[in-house]
Amino acid sequence: QVQLQESGPGLLKPSQTLSLTCAVSGSSMTTDSYYWSWIRQPAGKGLEWVGRIFSGGNTNYNPSLRSRVTMSIDASKSHFSLEMTSVTAADTAIYFCARNNYYFFDYWGPGSLVTVSS
Amino acid sequence: EIVLTQSPDTLSLSPGERATLSCGANQDIRNYLAWYQQKPGQAPRLLIYDASIRATGIPARFSGSGSGTDFTLTISSLESEDSAVYYCQQRSNFIAFGQGTRLEI
Numbered sequence: 554q555v556q557l558q559e560s561g562p563g564l565l566k567p568s569q570t571l572s573l574t575c576a577v578s579g580s581s582m583t584t585d586s587y588y589w590s591w592i593r594q595p596a597g598k599g600l601e602w603v604g605r606i607f608s609g610g611n612t613n614y615n616p617s618l619r620s621r622v623t624m625s626i627d628a629s630k631s632h633f634s635l636e637m638t639s640v641t642a643a644d645t646a647i648y649f650c651a652r653n654n655y656y657f658f659d660y661w662g663p664g665s666l667v668t669v670s671s
Numbered sequence: 672e673i674v675l676t677q678s679p680d681t682l683s684l685s686p687g688e689r690a691t692l693s694c695g696a697n698q699d700i701r702n703y704l705a706w707y708q709q710k711p712g713q714a715p716r717l718l719i720y721d722a723s724i725r726a727t728g729i730p731a732r733f734s735g736s737g738s739g740t741d742f743t744l745t746i747s748s749l750e751s752e753d754s755a756v757y758y759c760q761q762r763s764n765f766i767a768f769g770q771g772t773r774l775e776i
Contacts, residue, residue, distance in 0.1 A: 590766070600707075600715065600758055602766040615765055649714055656762030657705035659726065661714035 555579040559665035575650030582628035588653035593646040675769035694759035703762040
């Protein structure tokens with residue numbers, strides 16, 4: 554069974570860098586051909602795709618966040634990561650990691666709340 | 672940029688009734704559309720992909736239809752557990768979701 558689990562600091566100050574990691578089990582990141590994505594959701598609002606990374610390292614980012622986002626992957630350790638620089642209160646959200654099967658998301662982590670506050 | 676618009680924003684129905692949720696795209700997206708169900712405090716769950724294919728383990732009362740620019744998610748006989756927010760999602764150069772429809776049973 555495929556499982557994903559997000560981890561990282563839950564509280565940041567404005568201008569700091571957000572760093573999250575997603576641990577993957579049940580799906581080989583070295584042999585399976587999937588993209589791995591980050592999606593966020595501010596409280597009470599809808600879903601916003603942040604970006605995705607392929608096992609080989611190819612990335613695609615949401616154009617609205619591209620200048621601040623970097624994703625990386627360590628397929629041998631079955632995890633991938635998100636960094637977002639210069640965070641503001643507008644980046645406060647639940648951050649989900651998900652397996653990108655072709656274009657849709659078939660497995661999701663439970664989510665990690667990130668709060669940006671001074 | 673492809674934009675998805677869902678309607679209605681909120682739908683209130685009774686158990687046993689049929690729910691019809693709509694998702695419209697501003698450009699032809701062929702059948703590259705997925706539907707998700709999200710309950711409070713949970714991650715979204717994939718219901719439908721390629722507009723009409725049920726994901727693994729999804730009950731048959733959930734069905735999807737449409738192609739091009741107009742898509743529909745139908746729940747044939749509502750159960751109380753179907754109360755949730757439903758999102759559509761498309762594939763394009765970058766991935767985007769509709770704004771969601773809240774279904775209240």
